Amino acid sequence: xxxxxxxxxxxxxxxxxxxxxxxxxxxxxxxxxxxxxxxxxxxxxxxxxxxxxxxxxxxxxxxxxxxxxxxxxxxxxxxxxxxxxxxxxxxxxxxxxxxxxxxxxxxxxxxxxxxxxxxxxxxxxxxxxxxxxxxxxxxxxxxxxxxxxxxxxxxxxxxxxxxxxxxxxxxxxxxxxxxxxxxxxxxxxxxxxxxxxxxxxxxxxxxxxxxxxxxxxxxxxxxxxxxxxxxxxxxxxxxxxxxxxxxxxxxxxxxxxxxxxxxxxxxxxxxxxxxxxxxxxxxxxxxxxxxxxxxxxxxxxxxxxxx
Amino acid sequence: xxxxxxxxxxxxxxxxxxxxxxxxxxxxxxxxxxxxxxxxxxxxxxxxxxxxxxxxxxxxxxxxxxxxxxxxxxxxxxxxxxxxxxxxxxxxxxxxxxxxxxxxxxxxxxxxxxxxxxxxxxxxxxxxxxxxxxxxxxxxxxxxxxxxxxxxxxxxxxxxxxxxxxxxxxxxxxxxxxxxxxxxxxxxxxxxxxxxxxxxxxxxxxxxxxxxxxxxxxxxxxxxxxxxxxxxxxxxxxxxxxx
Numbered sequence: 001x002x003x004x005x006x007x008x009x010x011x012x013x014x015x016x017x018x019x020x021x022x023x024x025x026x027x028x029x030x031x032x033x034x035x036x037x038x039x040x041x042x043x044x045x046x047x048x049x050x051x052x053x054x055x056x057x058x059x060x061x062x063x064x065x066x067x068x069x070x071x072x073x074x075x076x077x078x079x080x081x082x083x084x085x086x087x088x089x090x091x092x093x094x095x096x097x098x099x100x101x102x103x104x105x106x107x108x109x110x111x112x113x114x115x116x117x118x119x120x121x122x123x124x125x126x127x128x129x130x131x132x133x134x135x136x137x138x139x140x141x142x143x144x145x146x147x148x149x150x151x152x153x154x155x156x157x158x159x160x161x162x163x164x165x166x167x168x169x170x171x172x173x174x175x176x177x178x179x180x181x182x183x184x185x186x187x188x189x190x191x192x193x194x195x196x197x198x199x200x201x202x203x204x205x206x207x208x209x210x211x212x213x214x215x216x217x218x219x220x221x222x223x224x225x226x227x228x229x230x231x232x233x234x235x236x237x238x239x240x241x242x243x244x245x246x247x248x249x250x251x252x253x254x255x256x257x258x259x260x261x262x263x264x265x266x267x268x269x270x271x272x273x274x275x276x277x278x279x280x281x282x283x284x285x286x287x288x289x290x291x292x293x294x295x296x297x298x299x300x301x302x303x304x305x306x307x
Numbered sequence: 308x309x310x311x312x313x314x315x316x317x318x319x320x321x322x323x324x325x326x327x328x329x330x331x332x333x334x335x336x337x338x339x340x341x342x343x344x345x346x347x348x349x350x351x352x353x354x355x356x357x358x359x360x361x362x363x364x365x366x367x368x369x370x371x372x373x374x375x376x377x378x379x380x381x382x383x384x385x386x387x388x389x390x391x392x393x394x395x396x397x398x399x400x401x402x403x404x405x406x407x408x409x410x411x412x413x414x415x416x417x418x419x420x421x422x423x424x425x426x427x428x429x430x431x432x433x434x435x436x437x438x439x440x441x442x443x444x445x446x447x448x449x450x451x452x453x454x455x456x457x458x459x460x461x462x463x464x465x466x467x468x469x470x471x472x473x474x475x476x477x478x479x480x481x482x483x484x485x486x487x488x489x490x491x492x493x494x495x496x497x498x499x500x501x502x503x504x505x506x507x508x509x510x511x512x513x514x515x516x517x518x519x520x521x522x523x524x525x526x527x528x529x530x531x532x533x534x535x536x537x538x539x540x541x542x543x544x545x546x547x548x549x550x
Contacts (some may be wrong), residue, residue: 072404073404080399082402086396087396088394090327091322102406
């Protein structure tokens with residue numbers, strides 16, 4: 001549905017997006033993570049045909065991005081929720097949606113139906129005649145999402161849709177994205193929120209000008225650290241450390257009476273370690289297996305890139 | 308470009324502008340104020356029985372409505388474009404399947420119609436009531452109707468309004484607030500004011516020939532600024548270079 005190949009955008013000497021190659025399939029929710037200035041918004045703007053590319057290629061559906069003739073066709077296929085909601089504050093909620101419906105060349109009946117459907121779905125129907133300027137941030141964000149959907153787009157680009165929202169509003173927006181996911185909409189989600197990405201996205205890309213990693217949230221977690229076994233002992237003795245070293249365990253770290261070991265397959269490796277510890281006279285209080293989080297993966301990649 | 312899309316955009320702009328009391332007051336009030344002021348001057352002079360010594364000639368008074376046609380659109384055009392920039396509404400608008408030309412034309416129509424109609428209305432009120440006062444004074448159709456006023460109102464005023472809108476579009480890309488854009492675009496009224504004073508001082512006659520030549524100059528300026536404003540108002544420029 002969305003494909004890029006070495007997509008690059010430069011502003012003078014500054015490279016905002018560098019050789020971005022990725023693929024988002026139909027019905028997938030793709031999370032685009034990255035620090036401020038990583039090029040996420042620039043990428044979305046290029047894919048929405050708002051700004052041009054310096055080099056490389058990109059396709060939305062069957063249409064090549066960068067071709068003027070295709071730009072209008074692509075814009076009909078997509079909906080955009082920008083980082084600033086950008087609502088007409090002196091127009092009512094209904095008028096905001098209706099205006100966009102007209103811009104997308106929807107008929108009067110289509111507009112009436114979709115406006116009512118989305119305003120009811122997002123709990124704004126009772127406020128349809130209130131000026132958008134009187135809305136809370138959460139309500140504005142919901143209205144901006146509805147606006148991006150009035151023409152039933154195949155692809156929805158969302159740039160930080162939950163930024164600056166209170167937890168309750170963020171939850172409402174997230175639940176709505178999950179609802180769209182059920183409807184098999186393709187969603188390209190720029191976000192800083194790792195927890196949000198992990199919960200919503202089928203696939204995640206980590207960008208810091210260059211695409212540093214791409215995969216499912218689980219793949220990214222595993223690709224960074226794998227898993228760890230943490231063993232809490234009543235007392236740590238040298239003989240226990242020696243016996244574990246003989247097992248050639250990876251990255252053995254001791255801290256007080258706690259041992260941490262990197263493991264690939266804990267179901268197979270942990271029993272051997274337990275046996276070795278007990279044989280060396282150790283007494284185990286607890287043993288736990290931990291996974292690295294998406295946050296660990298993200299921070300490590302961004303840090304490596306900064307170096 | 309479809310014919311009705313700019314009109315859809317213009318209707319939205321007019322709806323938004325219609326809810327800004329200050330813009331309505333300014334757009335409707337100023338021509339009305341000019342009309343009423345000069346009618347009071349005329350009435351006062353008629354009371355003294357010397358209508359031909361009115362301090363400004365009839366053409367000069369009508370020309371003031373041309374000057375208003377250069378001043379009034381810039382406020383609406385600046386609000387329509389810089390207002391969108393300030394309220395961050397441009398990006399979602401640009402993401403719709405509308406062309407840059409359709410958006411620009413829509414905004415231009417919205418900035419053109421109310422000021423030009425308002426200038427025409429002010430001038431019509433002045434001309435109608437001036438005729439009424441002069442007829443009652445037994446002087447017949449002393450000032451109006453005349454072809455000079457027709458050329459000024461029907462040709463020069465719309466051309467001047469277009470010029471003002473184009474300058475406002477260009478100014479909008481360089482400033483971050485409506486007032487700034489309005490101030491820059493407002494400079495457009497200087498050449499028109501110079502012509503006004505030249506007329507008042509007798510250096511420039513508001514004859515049909517002179518008005519047509521002046522209109523021709525404005526047409527040339529309109530065409531040049533059309534290409535400049537069109538180059539300024541494109542998605543790439545707006546999102547990457549506009550302040």
